Amino acid sequence: MARLWLLLLASLLAAAGSDAAGIGFEFHHRFSDRVRQWAEARAVPGASWPQKGTAEYYAALAHHDRALRGRSLADASASELTFADGNATYLFRSLGFLHYAFVELGTPNVTFLVALDTGSDLFWVPCDCQQCASTHLGSIDLNIYSPGNSSTSQKVPCSNSLCDNQNACTGTNSSCPYTVNYVSANTSSSGFLVEDVLYLTTEDATPQIVEAPIVFGCGDRQSGAFLDNAAPNGLFGLGMEKVAVPSILSSKGFTSNSFSMCFGEDDVGRINFGDKGSSDQQETAFFVDSRHPTYRINMTGIVVGNSSTEMVFDAIVDSGTSFTSLADPMYTYIAETFNAQINEKRYKSESNSTFEYCYELSPGQSSFLVPIINLTTLGGSVFPVNDPVIILTGPANQTVYCLALMKLSGFNIIGQNFLSGLRVVFDRERLVLGWKNFDCYTVDNSTALSPSYTSSHTKEVTKTGSNAAQAPATNPSSYSPHSKTMSSLSPVLLMLSLALLW
Numbered sequence: 001m002a003r004l005w006l007l008l009l010a011s012l013l014a015a016a017g018s019d020a021a022g023i024g025f026e027f028h029h030r031f032s033d034r035v036r037q038w039a040e041a042r043a044v045p046g047a048s049w050p051q052k053g054t055a056e057y058y059a060a061l062a063h064h065d066r067a068l069r070g071r072s073l074a075d076a077s078a079s080e081l082t083f084a085d086g087n088a089t090y091l092f093r094s095l096g097f098l099h100y101a102f103v104e105l106g107t108p109n110v111t112f113l114v115a116l117d118t119g120s121d122l123f124w125v126p127c128d129c130q131q132c133a134s135t136h137l138g139s140i141d142l143n144i145y146s147p148g149n150s151s152t153s154q155k156v157p158c159s160n161s162l163c164d165n166q167n168a169c170t171g172t173n174s175s176c177p178y179t180v181n182y183v184s185a186n187t188s189s190s191g192f193l194v195e196d197v198l199y200l201t202t203e204d205a206t207p208q209i210v211e212a213p214i215v216f217g218c219g220d221r222q223s224g225a226f227l228d229n230a231a232p233n234g235l236f237g238l239g240m241e242k243v244a245v246p247s248i249l250s251s252k253g254f255t256s257n258s259f260s261m262c263f264g265e266d267d268v269g270r271i272n273f274g275d276k277g278s279s280d281q282q283e284t285a286f287f288v289d290s291r292h293p294t295y296r297i298n299m300t301g302i303v304v305g306n307s308s309t310e311m312v313f314d315a316i317v318d319s320g321t322s323f324t325s326l327a328d329p330m331y332t333y334i335a336e337t338f339n340a341q342i343n344e345k346r347y348k349s350e351s352n353s354t355f356e357y358c359y360e361l362s363p364g365q366s367s368f369l370v371p372i373i374n375l376t377t378l379g380g381s382v383f384p385v386n387d388p389v390i391i392l393t394g395p396a397n398q399t400v401y402c403l404a405l406m407k408l409s410g411f412n413i414i415g416q417n418f419l420s421g422l423r424v425v426f427d428r429e430r431l432v433l434g435w436k437n438f439d440c441y442t443v444d445n446s447t448a449l450s451p452s453y454t455s456s457h458t459k460e461v462t463k464t465g466s467n468a469a470q471a472p473a474t475n476p477s478s479y480s481p482h483s484k485t486m487s488s489l490s491p492v493l494l495m496l497s498l499a500l501l502w
């Protein structure tokens with residue numbers, strides 16, 4: 001069975017991979033100043049950047065202002081922790097369609113741009129490399145960790161309780177080796193464990209730096225998707241196992257045993273350690289397999305527009321998977337029911353497209369209606385899918401949108417795209433998943449970015465194209481969360497980050 005999945009995944013990746021080579025780092029106009037500064041500090045001379053005065057620059061500033069305005073409201077929140085570099089997360093389409101954050105490690109501190117992955121446990125960064133992704137990301141130079149260069153770095157011996165791979169140890173005092181295999185074909189990271197300082201900050205009125213000693217992987221050898229633009233600067237495992245950073249933070253008393261992530265519909269989001277959510281959030285219990293605990297939830301039904309069905313299945317909530325992937329009958333039910341309620345002409349590419357159900361807009365058409373998709377979870381809470389489609393540009397420059405859902409066999413993954421527009425709380429203490437519609441910036445209720453429902457069954461998606469940067473700054477209510485276009489019909493690279501369980 002395991003082999004079958006891998007074969008399937010391999011062919012999916014092969015189908016999507018043809019464009020990967022030419023893809024550089026993507027500078028999104030809506031990313032905050034922070035990304036620009038970070039990138040500028042690492043930019044190779046001569047690279048082009050949004051200059052002061054351009055639309056992109058002001059759009060970036062507008063975003064920044066919005067974040068600052070949220071701040072005074074946020075002051076009331078309790079002592080949660082986030083990364084010292086800030087709580088912002090960024091969706092990078094060219095880096096495997098995953099959400100990333102900046103983290104600082106070691107003394108002197110070194111910054112890494114890591115992918116946030118609830119589907120695996122170990123945090124690793126490229127380190128004393130034998131086989132790592134290129135450190136040149138477009139015009140940016142990424143960092144590499146080296147235990148010998150950090151005065152606070154400590155060896156993690158095989159005798160350490162976090163050392164899982166005792167079989168590969170050569171003696172109790174030797175460094176603990178690790179190898180993690182991921183579901184994406186041929187994708188792994190290996191090396192040895194180290195302990196060093198991760199810099200966090202309190203999220204209250206007087207932010208204070210917190211130096212948390214954590215265990216992570218010095219990944220000297222990566223393979224597969226990690227060499228092909230997914231998580232090129234490290235993977236931040238947020239799983240339930242004791243080696244995952246949230247587990248370490250709570251076991252050492254830094255935060256309570258919960259964290260939240262919000263993936264904004266404009267690709268910018270946030271992460272907070274210790275966040276236990278709010279009393280008005282929707283919830284469902286995790287179904288925990290004690291041999292390998294994951295964020296698995298049970299579903300009881302699916303609503304697609306004017307149609308609904310009871311369907312019992314379980315799915316893993318994995319921010320490290322690019323697009324939600326479901327087995328049959330769930331996949332076929334959603335896809336065919338969605339398809340039956342679409343007005344646009346079905347689009348089928350001659351070459352292999354990653355998504356099966358795509359539609360072509362007519363020239364000049366700037367918006368379209370899609371059926372609402374809701375998943376009913378065990379217990380009755382409704383999980384709304386805010387952003388089920390992806391907008392692409394076809395070979396003749398036509399605008400194409402696709403149901404961003406993939407077919408898998410054997411298991412189900414709620415990937416990052418189904419998490420957008422929600423604050424998702426991973427409450428590991430109560431063993432529940434919580435969620436609530438949220439724009440990721442304001443403190444509590446969000447109205448600015450809520451989707452425009454045209455009827456009780458459909459919602460309108462607006463294609464705003466490449467000049468979208470100017471719209472949201474002045475008039476948030478006209479802002480469309482779905483102004484996402486890509487230059488190619490095949491997404492560059494897909495990532496399925498689940499650690500292999502077999």
Ligand SMILES: *[C@@H]1O[C@H](CO)[C@@H](O)[C@H](O)[C@H]1NC(C)=O
Nearest residue numbers: 009010011013014185186224
């Ligand atoms: C995986 O690795 C094997 C052996 O190195 C290779 O033959 C195969 O083509 C690889 N598959 C993919 C999808 O890269």
Ligand SMILES: *[C@@H]1O[C@H](CO)[C@@H](O)[C@H](O)[C@H]1NC(C)=O
Nearest residue numbers: 067070071074086087088441
């Ligand atoms: C966290 O996010 C909020 C809202 O965007 C912002 O006001 C606050 O300054 C951020 N805190 C940190 C430490 O980044």
Ligand SMILES: *[C@@H]1O[C@H](CO)[C@@H](O)[C@H](O)[C@H]1NC(C)=O
Nearest residue numbers: 084104108109110199200209
């Ligand atoms: C990281 O190092 C830089 C340069 O020395 C320093 O300005 C910054 O405050 C450090 N960050 C933390 C979280 O200590």
Ligand SMILES: *[C@@H]1O[C@H](CO)[C@@H](O)[C@H](O)[C@H]1NC(C)=O
Nearest residue numbers: 127128143144145146148149
């Ligand atoms: C470690 O420090 C040495 C000496 O400063 C430097 O040459 C080397 O590039 C550093 N290694 C890494 C991985 O940063």
Ligand SMILES: *[C@@H]1O[C@H](CO)[C@@H](O)[C@H](O)[C@H]1NC(C)=O
Nearest residue numbers: 157158159170171172173174
């Ligand atoms: C392991 O290290 C400890 C302390 O560093 C030392 O006392 C002990 O002799 C070492 N054991 C072996 C087998 O090397």
Ligand SMILES: *[C@@H]1O[C@H](CO)[C@@H](O)[C@H](O)[C@H]1NC(C)=O
Nearest residue numbers: 287297298299312313314378
């Ligand atoms: C949740 O799903 C799992 C796997 O399908 C099943 O074993 C379990 O009984 C379900 N839990 C409940 C409470 O229905």
Ligand SMILES: *[C@@H]1O[C@H](CO)[C@@H](O)[C@H](O)[C@H]1NC(C)=O
Nearest residue numbers: 305306307340341342343457
């Ligand atoms: C649902 O809507 C589609 C088109 O929007 C229509 O063809 C179909 O008959 C409707 N189904 C039901 C059960 O109302």
Ligand SMILES: *[C@@H]1O[C@H](CO)[C@@H](O)[C@H](O)[C@H]1NC(C)=O
Nearest residue numbers: 011012014015350351352353
């Ligand atoms: C589509 O994929 C199949 C199997 O991976 C391959 O044999 C075929 O050549 C591909 N077609 C195109 C047009 O790339």
Ligand SMILES: *[C@@H]1O[C@H](CO)[C@@H](O)[C@H](O)[C@H]1NC(C)=O
Nearest residue numbers: 393394395396397398466487
């Ligand atoms: C598509 O649009 C781009 C810029 O808008 C233009 O340069 C290109 O020639 C167009 N291609 C086709 C096939 O029309």
Ligand SMILES: *[C@@H]1O[C@H](CO)[C@@H](O)[C@H](O)[C@H]1NC(C)=O
Nearest residue numbers: 073280442443444445446447
């Ligand atoms: C959020 O919305 C709910 C219901 O719409 C309302 O009861 C609550 O007071 C709102 N909270 C804030 C802080 O505005």
Ligand SMILES: *[C@@H]1O[C@H](CO)[C@@H](O)[C@H](O)[C@H]1NC(C)=O
Nearest residue numbers: 303305372374382384456457
């Ligand atoms: C989907 O869920 C939302 C939030 O619970 C609800 O307001 C809406 O009516 C549901 N839509 C359908 C078609 O079930």
